[in-house]
Amino acid sequence: MNKLLLLLGTCLCVPITVQAADWFEQNTPLTQTHQHLLEGDLPGTFSSLVEVWQLDENTNIKTHLNDLLMQALTVDCGKGLDNKEFPDWINAITIRRLTIQSPGRDAYQVLINASAKKDISDIRLTKWVDKPLSSDNSFTESDSDPVTDAEHNYVKRYNLNNEISKGLYRIDVTADDQSSWSAWVIFGDQKPYRTVRWASKDHWQVEKNALLNKFCPLPKLGVSVYDYVKGKYQEIWNHSYDSDYPSSLPADSLPPDRYVLAISMTQQRWQGPIIIEQSQVISKTYDVAAKQ
Numbered sequence: 001m002n003k004l005l006l007l008l009g010t011c012l013c014v015p016i017t018v019q020a021a022d023w024f025e026q027n028t029p030l031t032q033t034h035q036h037l038l039e040g041d042l043p044g045t046f047s048s049l050v051e052v053w054q055l056d057e058n059t060n061i062k063t064h065l066n067d068l069l070m071q072a073l074t075v076d077c078g079k080g081l082d083n084k085e086f087p088d089w090i091n092a093i094t095i096r097r098l099t100i101q102s103p104g105r106d107a108y109q110v111l112i113n114a115s116a117k118k119d120i121s122d123i124r125l126t127k128w129v130d131k132p133l134s135s136d137n138s139f140t141e142s143d144s145d146p147v148t149d150a151e152h153n154y155v156k157r158y159n160l161n162n163e164i165s166k167g168l169y170r171i172d173v174t175a176d177d178q179s180s181w182s183a184w185v186i187f188g189d190q191k192p193y194r195t196v197r198w199a200s201k202d203h204w205q206v207e208k209n210a211l212l213n214k215f216c217p218l219p220k221l222g223v224s225v226y227d228y229v230k231g232k233y234q235e236i237w238n239h240s241y242d243s244d245y246p247s248s249l250p251a252d253s254l255p256p257d258r259y260v261l262a263i264s265m266t267q268q269r270w271q272g273p274i275i276i277e278q279s280q281v282i283s284k285t286y287d288v289a290a291k292q
Contacts, residue, residue, distance in 0.1 A: 029055060033068055042080040045072050046271075050184045053168035054128060066166050069188045073269055077215040082272030087181050090173065091115040091151065094275040095125070095185065096266075097164055102283045108160040112171070116152050119176040123156040125185070128168040134158045165189075171274075185271060194219040195280055196265045199247065202286065204263050206245045213269075221245045222264040225254060225286070233260060254288045261286035 029051040036044035045068070052065060072081060086093070092115045100107040110133060112123050120141075125133050136159040141152060166189040172182040191210050199205040206221065223246070225237040237253065249261070262283040269276050 030061070033065075037068060037072060040075070042072060042075060043083045046081040046186070049186060050168060053186065062166065066189050069186055070190060073188075073190075073216075074213060075215070077213055077217075078270040078276070079215075079272070081270070082183065082274075084183055084272060086273050087179070089116055089118045089175065089179060090181060091117065092275070093171070093173070093273070094277060095171070096277040096279055097187070098279045098281060099163060100281045100283065108163050110158040110160065110164055112156040114154045114156075114173060116154070116173075116175070117150060118179065119152055120154050120173060121176050122172075122174050123154060124170075124172045124174075125156070125158065126170050126172075128170065130170075133164070133169075134160050136160075183272075183274065185274065185276070187276075190278065192219075192265070192278065192280065193267055194221075194265050196221070196263050196282055198282060198284065203248045204282070205247060206265065217268045218242045219265055219267045222262075222266065223249065224262045224264070225249070226260040226262065227257065256288050256290040259286045259288065260284070 029048050033045055033048035033052060036042075036048055049065060049069060052061070056062075072078070092113075094111075094113045096111040096113070098109040098111065100109065110125065112125060114120060114123055122139060127133065138157045139154065140157075141154050164187060166187050169185045169187060170182060171185055172180065174180045193208070193210050193212050195207050195209055196204055197207065212218070221241045223237075223239050223241075224235050226233040227236045228234075236259075260283055262281055264279050264281040266277050266279040
């Protein structure tokens with residue numbers, strides 16, 4: 001087994017355009033994953049990865065499968081991984097994993113944003129095998145078109161105790177008329193290209209951690225300001241940046257008061273038609289003093 005893992009690990013270094021030879025003594029889902037990746041067959045790679053995740057709970061194998069997924073993402077940022085398309089009543093789905101860091105507390109969430117032509121009754125994300133993600137969840141409709149009724153937007157929010165782990169998950173979308181669509185989703189453990197931290201009480205700093213994948217969108221910096229209005233925090237200012245990241249708010253952008261300032265760094269990839277985002281958010285109170 002150790003010799004096989006050593007061989008498989010070595011194969012990761014071989015360019016995937018190389019025609020796969022009869023290198024593997026066994027024909028298993030794991031060896032098939034390597035062969036598909038070497039041949040540039042991304043849907044086959046994804047299908048075999050799903051099968052291995054279903055069959056094997058070995059910790060060492062999980063790390064190895066994560067390495068294979070990361071290698072596959074270097075081809076086209078995941079666009080070719082899954083060829084299962086949305087039905088005609090689903091416009092788009094984005095799955096966003098968030099780590100929210102505030103003074104003295106870290107929080108974790110998974111948000112699923114769906115746009116559809118039909119009314120949706122529920123969206124579920126479960127971990128293999130049929131394990132609920134969290135009982136602390138909500139499902140809401142937002143920003144739908146009241147005139148044409150052609151687009152309905154929904155958000156499923158899961159609040160978690162820990163960061164969601166790498167592995168195999170299932171997304172299920174159910175419409176009011178009982179139409180349904182589902183797909184496998186593989187979450188990886190990827191080192192973020194960029195992170196953000198506080199440099200001082202009113203400045204932040206973006207840090208480079210890894211080389212960018214040229215096929216993926218540039219990491220996006222988001223800046224949001226919240227004010228406490230009628231018993232709850234409401235966003236009153238926001239802006240996003242794909243490059244030339246600022247390190248502070250524009251001068252004189254806010255009147256004197258106490259706010260909450262949230263800075264996010266988001267990187268994006270695909271799994272076929274699904275957009276998968278990973279976001280780090282840092283937040284703190286932010287005081288704007290009156291000028292003397």
